[in-house]
Amino acid sequence: MSSRYIMVSVILAACPGGLVMAWFFGSGIIINLLAAMALCMVFEASILQLRKKPVSTTLLDGSAMVTGLLLGLSMPPLLPWWMLVIACFFAIVIAKQLFGGIGQNLFNPAMVGYAILLISFPLAMSTWPQPRLDETLPPDFYSTLLIKLSLHNIPDGFTMATPLDLFKHRPGLTAAEIWQQSSAFGLLSGRGWEWINAAFLLGGSWLVYRKIARWQAVISFMASLGIMAALFYDNGSSASHGSVFLHWFGGATMLGAFFILTDPATAPDTGKGLFWYGMGAGILVYILRVWGAYPDGIAFAILLMNMATPVINQLTLSGIDHTNTQAQS
Amino acid sequence: MAMAGALAAMTAKIYTFKGGISIGKDMRTAPPAGITDQPLAEHLAVPLLEYWGSYSIPLVSAGDHVSRGQLIAQHSHPLGVPKCAPTSGRITGISDHHLAHPSGLKGSCITIAADGKDSRISNTPVDDYRTLDTEQTLRKIREGGITGMGGGGYPAHAKLEAAIETGTSLLIINALECEPLISCDEALIDSCPDEIIKGVNILHRLLAPSRCVIAIKDGMMQANRLLTQAASRYADQSIEIITLPDVYPIGSEKLLIYCLTGIRLDASTIPATRGIVCQNVASVKAIFDCVVLGQPVTSRVITVAGENISAPLNLRTRIGTPIQSLLANCAERTERGRRLSLGGPLNGYPLPHADAPVDAHHNCILSNPIEASEVAPCIKCGYCAEVCPTELLPQRLLWHAHARQLDQLIKLNIAECIECGACDTVCPSKLPLTATFRYARDRIRLDNRQHARASEMQARFNKHQQRLLAQEASRQQKLREKSLKQNKKGAAEIIQAALKRAREAKSQGGKK
Numbered sequence: 001m002s003s004r005y006i007m008v009s010v011i012l013a014a015c016p017g018g019l020v021m022a023w024f025f026g027s028g029i030i031i032n033l034l035a036a037m038a039l040c041m042v043f044e045a046s047i048l049q050l051r052k053k054p055v056s057t058t059l060l061d062g063s064a065m066v067t068g069l070l071l072g073l074s075m076p077p078l079l080p081w082w083m084l085v086i087a088c089f090f091a092i093v094i095a096k097q098l099f100g101g102i103g104q105n106l107f108n109p110a111m112v113g114y115a116i117l118l119i120s121f122p123l124a125m126s127t128w129p130q131p132r133l134d135e136t137l138p139p140d141f142y143s144t145l146l147i148k149l150s151l152h153n154i155p156d157g158f159t160m161a162t163p164l165d166l167f168k169h170r171p172g173l174t175a176a177e178i179w180q181q182s183s184a185f186g187l188l189s190g191r192g193w194e195w196i197n198a199a200f201l202l203g204g205s206w207l208v209y210r211k212i213a214r215w216q217a218v219i220s221f222m223a224s225l226g227i228m229a230a231l232f233y234d235n236g237s238s239a240s241h242g243s244v245f246l247h248w249f250g251g252a253t254m255l256g257a258f259f260i261l262t263d264p265a266t267a268p269d270t271g272k273g274l275f276w277y278g279m280g281a282g283i284l285v286y287i288l289r290v291w292g293a294y295p296d297g298i299a300f301a302i303l304l305m306n307m308a309t310p311v312i313n314q315l316t317l318s319g320i321d322h323t324n325t326q327a328q329s
Numbered sequence: 330m331a332m333a334g335a336l337a338a339m340t341a342k343i344y345t346f347k348g349g350i351s352i353g354k355d356m357r358t359a360p361p362a363g364i365t366d367q368p369l370a371e372h373l374a375v376p377l378l379e380y381w382g383s384y385s386i387p388l389v390s391a392g393d394h395v396s397r398g399q400l401i402a403q404h405s406h407p408l409g410v411p412k413c414a415p416t417s418g419r420i421t422g423i424s425d426h427h428l429a430h431p432s433g434l435k436g437s438c439i440t441i442a443a444d445g446k447d448s449r450i451s452n453t454p455v456d457d458y459r460t461l462d463t464e465q466t467l468r469k470i471r472e473g474g475i476t477g478m479g480g481g482g483y484p485a486h487a488k489l490e491a492a493i494e495t496g497t498s499l500l501i502i503n504a505l506e507c508e509p510l511i512s513c514d515e516a517l518i519d520s521c522p523d524e525i526i527k528g529v530n531i532l533h534r535l536l537a538p539s540r541c542v543i544a545i546k547d548g549m550m551q552a553n554r555l556l557t558q559a560a561s562r563y564a565d566q567s568i569e570i571i572t573l574p575d576v577y578p579i580g581s582e583k584l585l586i587y588c589l590t591g592i593r594l595d596a597s598t599i600p601a602t603r604g605i606v607c608q609n610v611a612s613v614k615a616i617f618d619c620v621v622l623g624q625p626v627t628s629r630v631i632t633v634a635g636e637n638i639s640a641p642l643n644l645r646t647r648i649g650t651p652i653q654s655l656l657a658n659c660a661e662r663t664e665r666g667r668r669l670s671l672g673g674p675l676n677g678y679p680l681p682h683a684d685a686p687v688d689a690h691h692n693c694i695l696s697n698p699i700e701a702s703e704v705a706p707c708i709k710c711g712y713c714a715e716v717c718p719t720e721l722l723p724q725r726l727l728w729h730a731h732a733r734q735l736d737q738l739i740k741l742n743i744a745e746c747i748e749c750g751a752c753d754t755v756c757p758s759k760l761p762l763t764a765t766f767r768y769a770r771d772r773i774r775l776d777n778r779q780h781a782r783a784s785e786m787q788a789r790f791n792k793h794q795q796r797l798l799a800q801e802a803s804r805q806q807k808l809r810e811k812s813l814k815q816n817k818k819g820a821a822e823i824i825q826a827a828l829k830r831a832r833e834a835k836s837q838g839g840k841k
Contacts, residue, residue, distance in 0.1 A: 264710040
């Protein structure tokens with residue numbers, strides 16, 4: 001199994017989720033994906049040239065493409081094109097190549113790009129169009145293109161808050177009430193979003209089955225997020241912070257769990273370490289979603305746990321007690 | 330006896346270790362049928378290199394005629410074994426030849442021009458091994474030149490002596506041959522199972538272990554059957570023939586001990602000192618040959634395989650045969666280049682020179698085409714840590730090895746690395762992990778040696794300084810004593826004499 005095979009498998013596994021996302025939110029997703037992947041490759045090629053490293057062989061390892069893929073899947077479909085450029089620049093040049101290239105980065109490059117945009121352009125980053133529901137359609141290709149090229153402003157009524165956002169800011173309603181009142185909620189979580197998460201769950205499970213994504217972080221992440229949600233559920237009262245399924249199938253949970261948390265370069269080395277890493281991320285995601293300023297906390301949670309990875313590595317060595325520490329031949 | 334052994338084998342507890350690579354049925358290549366005799370070479374070079382890097386002392390010189398099995402070199406290290414002539418012929422000299430070592434360095438060898446008659450020296454067979462006592466048996470094993478034939482090359486008599494001193498709880502006959510492509514041990518079992526059981530008898534009598542196990546791997550069904558039959562006929566004590574799963578590197582000594590006993594021994598512990606003896610099955614047969622038949626080690630079975638070899642063979646070849654002649658016997662294709670290794674595909678060493686001679690502990694020669702290296706950077710995927718049988722963290726060891734941080738490597742237990750090569754196989758970036766760890770361990774060894782020498786020199790310097798100080802102090806003491814004596818005699822007289830001399834000098838000067 002070569003690294004190229006691993007990267008191609010990741011891209012394939014993300015296809016169901018990406019396609020479902022494009023179905024619900026329009027062609028902007030596809031444009032984002034293609035543009036982000038292309039931009040990431042361009043930035044990577046330029047930096048490799050500057051660093052006097054072999055360009056074509058390194059590009060072919062596919063890691064820049066995967067970063068572009070993850071960026072493309074995290075961005076809102078109507079995001080202006082120049083913001084994408086900024087995100088890809090920070091992801092590839094700053095977060096990855098400046099740290100030493102593949103395998104040497106401390107932070108997940110896609111999450112760095114996303115976080116920088118989220119903090120710098122909070123409005124644009126939280127502007128999601130109306131998804132494809134019974135009454136609404138996502139924006140068509142032509143309008144999407146014009147908006148993304150900053151040739152057109154986003155017309156009123158085009159956008160809608162995300163379900164997690166709506167749930168967080170519901171005015172004193174119980175969970176059952178907001179579910180009835182708003183058309184944004186479906187079977188388990190937000191409409192559209194639950195299908196997107198289900199598709200990522202499908203692709204991600206295949207990755208775990210093929211042993212390309214290691215299972216320990218995924219399971220502990222989902223479990224700790226679920227436990228936190230269950231603990232604070234408060235029976236769906238007006239003060240409730242959301243059910244287990246709302247969190248599991250809402251926002252970028254499955255994408256984060258299977259595709260970002262499992263990034264080997266930024267995650268701990270051992271199974272034990274991965275367990276604590278996933279648990280920390282799950283708890284942080286819940287805390288940030290509920291008591292933080294942003295509706296979804298996946299990016300920040302993962303970046304914070306990336307920071308913790310070296311310490312986790314030092315504290316979780318192997319299972320055997322190698323008591324002899326004398327230098328031997 | 331046989332029933333007791335079989336029952337014990339069925340109820341024996343097998344411990345599984347984490348990691349390792351399962352050699353699936355598709356990876357398992359069909360072993361070549363039987364053992365082929367390698368034709369006698371015209372010139373043989375018996376390497377004199379001993380296990381510890383010392384060289385044996387030749388007892389013959391150019392022009393001497395020797396017979397097969399005749400003693401030609403004496404051990405130089407106190408635990409060493411002598412070398413015997415692999416065939417009859419004339420000694421042509423004692424010179425440096427390329428040795429089968431990755432360094433490509435040359436070492437001293439005794440070269441023999443074979444006369445083709447292959448006449449043996451008269452030997453001293455015994456009908457019943459029980460007529461020999463412990464000392465006689467050990468002496469015969471030592472004089473037979475028996476070393477670990479599974480690849481280790483450690484003298485058998487030294488291991489047995491250490492075990493006899495501490496007492497033996499477990500004797501393991503290692504017939505696992507866990508590395509893919511190697512089948513020389515399996516072929517040996519198939520061809521002479523009786524001799525192997527008789528060899529086990531000899532060891533059993535020497536060591537008197539509480540438990541005796543022959544470990545074979547899953548898939549060696551014929552070997553299992555033949556050994557069981559031979560044991561029921563010839564074994565003098567109960568032998569458990571235990572089949573272990575085909576997981577590489579289960580044949581590695583420390584792991585094998587763990588699988589059978591659950592005891593983990595670290596890299597610095599010698600199992601014989603803890604009452605566990607592990608002996609390769611070919612060594613056991615060699616013990617039978619030398620104790621009962623009176624024949625020292627002059628040949629061994631080697632597997633020759635690899636992608637360049639369409640029909641792999643198990644060749645019975647004499648010690649000292651140039652490896653090139655083994656390859657020539659196997660229809661080797663060289664149009665895609667030739668990269669030789671000594672040992673198996675996972676654990677093997679690169680072999681720079683094909684004219685190097687075969688030694689007793691070589692078990693496999695591989696000839697593979699030269700492939701372009703596609704080394705890529707480490708992506709921290711962690712597959713290497715998943716397969717490491719000693720549960721090390723190869724990706725971290727690689728990191729620190731590149732940074733030359735030897736103290737970190739020691740902290741991460743690089744001493745426990747058994748250099749099995751499992752991590753190399755699964756690495757998606759095709760990193761040379763095992764080679765890096767071999768280099769790092771060698772560096773640490775050299776570092777320790779230099780450190781020890783430096784400490785020794787410092788201790789000597791300090792002693793020297795102290796001695797000088799002591800000398801100086803005693804000299805001062807003597808001077809003081811001397812001046813005290815003089816003072817006692819009459820300081821006044823000396824002063825008077827000096828004053829007188831001064832007055833005389835003054836009056837003489839005044840006269841002028």
